[in-house]
Amino acid sequence: MRKVSVEVLKEFLNQPLNRPALDALLAQTSAVELAVQLTDTPQADPEVVPLLLEALERALSFEDVRNSAASSEQLNGLIEQGLGSKDAQVRALVARQAGVFLSCGVGAPSSPSSPAALLGLRLVSVLSKLVMDEEISVAEAAEKALRGAAGARVVAPVAETNGVQSNGTVASSAAAAAGSSVAESLLSPEIFSELSNGLQKGRDETRIRLLSFFIGIGQRDQKAFAALRENGVYGEVLRIFKSDDLLLKLNSFELVEALGEFPAGASFLADEGVGPALAEDLADSMVDDLARQGIARTLSALVQQDSRLTAPLFEAANGAFPSTLVEFLKGSDSNPETISRKFTLVRCWASLMTRKDAQTLLSQNADLKGLDAEICGLAAHRSNAELSVAALDAWTKVLSEGEDVSDRLLQTLQERVTPMVLEVLRARPFPEYRRASYALMASLCSRFKFAAIAFVSSEDHKKILMDSLSDTEKNAKYAKYELLKILIRSHSVWMATVLSSEEMKMLEEYEREGPFFVPKGLTTAIEEQAA
Numbered sequence: 001m002r003k004v005s006v007e008v009l010k011e012f013l014n015q016p017l018n019r020p021a022l023d024a025l026l027a028q029t030s031a032v033e034l035a036v037q038l039t040d041t042p043q044a045d046p047e048v049v050p051l052l053l054e055a056l057e058r059a060l061s062f063e064d065v066r067n068s069a070a071s072s073e074q075l076n077g078l079i080e081q082g083l084g085s086k087d088a089q090v091r092a093l094v095a096r097q098a099g100v101f102l103s104c105g106v107g108a109p110s111s112p113s114s115p116a117a118l119l120g121l122r123l124v125s126v127l128s129k130l131v132m133d134e135e136i137s138v139a140e141a142a143e144k145a146l147r148g149a150a151g152a153r154v155v156a157p158v159a160e161t162n163g164v165q166s167n168g169t170v171a172s173s174a175a176a177a178a179g180s181s182v183a184e185s186l187l188s189p190e191i192f193s194e195l196s197n198g199l200q201k202g203r204d205e206t207r208i209r210l211l212s213f214f215i216g217i218g219q220r221d222q223k224a225f226a227a228l229r230e231n232g233v234y235g236e237v238l239r240i241f242k243s244d245d246l247l248l249k250l251n252s253f254e255l256v257e258a259l260g261e262f263p264a265g266a267s268f269l270a271d272e273g274v275g276p277a278l279a280e281d282l283a284d285s286m287v288d289d290l291a292r293q294g295i296a297r298t299l300s301a302l303v304q305q306d307s308r309l310t311a312p313l314f315e316a317a318n319g320a321f322p323s324t325l326v327e328f329l330k331g332s333d334s335n336p337e338t339i340s341r342k343f344t345l346v347r348c349w350a351s352l353m354t355r356k357d358a359q360t361l362l363s364q365n366a367d368l369k370g371l372d373a374e375i376c377g378l379a380a381h382r383s384n385a386e387l388s389v390a391a392l393d394a395w396t397k398v399l400s401e402g403e404d405v406s407d408r409l410l411q412t413l414q415e416r417v418t419p420m421v422l423e424v425l426r427a428r429p430f431p432e433y434r435r436a437s438y439a440l441m442a443s444l445c446s447r448f449k450f451a452a453i454a455f456v457s458s459e460d461h462k463k464i465l466m467d468s469l470s471d472t473e474k475n476a477k478y479a480k481y482e483l484l485k486i487l488i489r490s491h492s493v494w495m496a497t498v499l500s501s502e503e504m505k506m507l508e509e510y511e512r513e514g515p516f517f518v519p520k521g522l523t524t525a526i527e528e529q530a531a
Contacts, residue, residue: 003037004029009051017058022065031059031069032078038090039081053093060097066104070119083126088135095130095138098123099145102152102182120154124182128191131213132198132206139206143213150183150220183221187228199236208251211237215255219262226264234259234268241274246286253281253291253298260298266305275302275309279316282324289337293344296324300351303358304401310357325349326367329374334383342378342387349375350394353409354402363408372409376416380424385432392424392436399443418444418451426460431473438479445486452491456498466503468510468517481515 008028015021029037038052059065069075082094102123130142186192199210214233218225228234237259241252256274259265269275278295281287287295299321303310313321328345331338349371352358362368379391395417399405405413421444425437444451455461464470465484471477487495488511496504510517 001036002029002033004034006048006051009048009055012055013051013058017061019062022059022062025055025059026065031056031065032072032074034059035069035078035082036074039078039085049087049089053089057093057097060100063104066101070101075119076122079122079126083129088133088138091130091133091135091138092141095127095141095145098127098130098142099149102145102149102154105152120152121185124154124185125191128186128195132195132202132210134206139209143209143216146182146186146213147216147220150181150217150224152182154180154182154185181221181224183217183224184227186217187224187231192231196231199233204248204251207236207240208255211240211255212258215258215265219258219265222264229268234265235272238272238274241277250288250291253287253294257294257298257301260301260305263305266302269298270302270306270309275299275313276316279313279320282320283317289341292324293328293341296321296328296344296348297351300348304351304354307355307357310355310361314358314361322361322365322368325371326365329367329371339384339387343390346375346378346387346390346394350397353398356403356406359406359409372412373416376412376420380420385430388424389432389436392421392433392440395421396436396440396443399440399447405447413444413448414450418454422454422458422461425464426458429470431471431476434471434476435473435479438476438483442479442483442486445483446490449491449494452487453494456487456491456495462499462503466506468519477515481511484511 004025008025012021012025034052034056038049038056041048041052060069079094079098082090085091085094102120124146127142127146131139131146133139133142186195195210199207202210211233214228215237218228218234237252237255240248241256243249243252256269256278259269278299282292282295299313303313325345325348328341328348331341349362352362353372362371375391375394379388379395381388381391399413417440421437421440424433425441428434428437441451441455445455456465465480465487471480484507488508492504492508499507506519509519
C-alpha cells in the first residue's frame with residue numbers, strides 16, 4: 001500500500017484543481033490508498049491529517065476516481081473506519097462524500113447485485129447514523145448530504161424486495177430493479193428503527209435535529225412524508241410543541257414553521273388544529289420576539305394553504321395574529337430588531353394576500369388597511385436593499401401565487417406598484433434589484449395590459465429592454481428574458497404599433513436566442529476589438 005509524503009500532498013493542493021495535477025498525484029497513490037493512509041495516520045498529527053482530508057476530497061470530485069473507489073473491495077471497511085473515527089473531520093468527510101456518491105448515482109439499481117449498487121444502501125445507513133452524531137458539524141454534514149441526495153435511486157431495501165440473501169446480494173425482483181429513493185430507503189425497518197430510537201432516546205438537541213431532518217425529507221419526497229406522518233414522526237413535533245418545558249417548546253416553533261412552509265406539512269398542521277394554539281402563543285409574554293415572528297410566518301403560511309383557516313386564525317386569542325402584524329409595522333427602520341420584524345411582516349403579508357378572504361380582512365382592519373401601501377413603500381426604500389428586494393419579491397408572490405385580484409388591489413397595482421417598479425428598474429441598475437424588479441414586472445405584464453403599456457411606452461425602459469447587455473449577472477439576465485418572453489408572446493400585436501419593425505425584429509430575435517443573446521453586429525465589433 002503506497003503512502004505519499006507531505007511534500008507531494010502540498011504540491012497537489014497548491015495547484016489549481018485540474019486533470020494534470022490529479023494525474024500527477026494518482027501516479028503515486030489512489031483515492032483508496034489516500035483513505036487508508038488517512039485512517040492509519042494518528043489523529044494527533046496536526047500537519048498530515050488536514051492535507052490528506054483535502055487531497056482525498058479533491059480527488060473524489062472526479063467521476064472516474066469516484067467510480068474506481070466505489071468498485072474497490074476495501075471501501076466498505078474504510079467507511080466503517082471513518083464512521084468510527086474519533087476525529088470529527090474524518091466523520092464529516094465520510095458524510096459529505098457519501099452524499100456526493102449517492103447524488104452522482106453510486107448505488108443506482110441498474111445492476112442490483114453489483115457491489116457498487118449495494119454500496120448505495122450502505123451509504124444511506126451510514127448517513128442515518130452520522131445525522132445523530134454528537135458533533136454538530138458532522139450531523140449537519142450528514143443531514144445536508146441526505147437532503148441533497150433524497151431523490152437519488154438506490155437498491156430497494158429488504159422490505160421492498162424479495163429480501164437480502166445470506167451472501168449479501170439482493171434477490172432479483174421488480175422492486176429491486178426499480179429501486180427506491182434515498183428518502184424512501186430511510187424508512188426501511190433497520191434504518192428507520194435506528195433513527196426512531198434516536199428520536200425517542202436521544203438528547204433534546206439530537207431529537208430536534210432529527211425532527212428537522214425528517215421535515216426536510218418529507219418536504220422533498222411526498223411518499224416519505226406520508227409514511228413519516230403515519231409513523232407518528234410529525235406527531236412528535238406537536239408533542240414537543242405542547243411540552244411544559246419552555247426551552248423545548250421554543251425550539252419547537254422552528255419545527256412547526258418548517259412544516260408550514262410546504263403544502264403537505266401545512267395540511268398536517270391544519271388537520272391537527274395547531275393554528276389556534278399558535279395564536280394563543282402570540283399573546284404569551286414568555287414567548288420571545290423571534291419565536292413570535294416564526295409563529296406569525298407559520299399562521300400566514302397556513303392561511304395560504306387553506307383559506308378555511310383565515311377567519312378563525314384572525315379571530316383566535318382575541319385577534320392576537322392581526323395585532324402582532326400591527327406591532328411589526330411600528331419602529332424605526334434603523335433598529336435591527338425592527339428590521340427583522342419588517343422582514344417577517346413582508347413575508348406574512350405576501351402569504352396572506354394570496355387569499356382574497358385574507359385581503360378583505362386586512363382591508364377591514366383599521367390598522368392594517370394601509371399595509372399594501374407600506375409594502376410598496378418598503379420596495380421603493382433606499383436605506384435597506386435587502387428589505388427592498390424582499391418587498392419586491394413579496395409583490396411578485398402575490399401576483400404569481402394569488403387568487404383573483406380584487407378591485408381594491410387592482411387599483412393599488414395600477415396606481416402604486418407599476419410606477420414604483422418602473423422607477424426601481426430605471427434608478428437601481430444593481431443585480432439583485434434588477435432580478436427582483438424584472439420578475440415583478442413580468443408578473444404584472446402577464447396579467448395586465450396596462451403594465452406592459454407603461455413599460456414599453458417609456459423610452460428609458462424600452463432602452464433597457466432592447467439592450468441585451470444591460471445586465472451582466474446571470475439571475476438578472478434570466479429574469480429579464482422571462483419578462484421579454486411575456487411581452488413577445490402576450491403583447492406583440494399592439495407592441496408592433498408602437499415599436500418600429502427593426503425594434504420588433506430585434507426583440508423577436510432576442511426571444512428566440514435566449515437570455516445571453518448578443519446582436520450580430522455587436523458580436524462582430526467585440527471580436528474585432530479583441531483581435
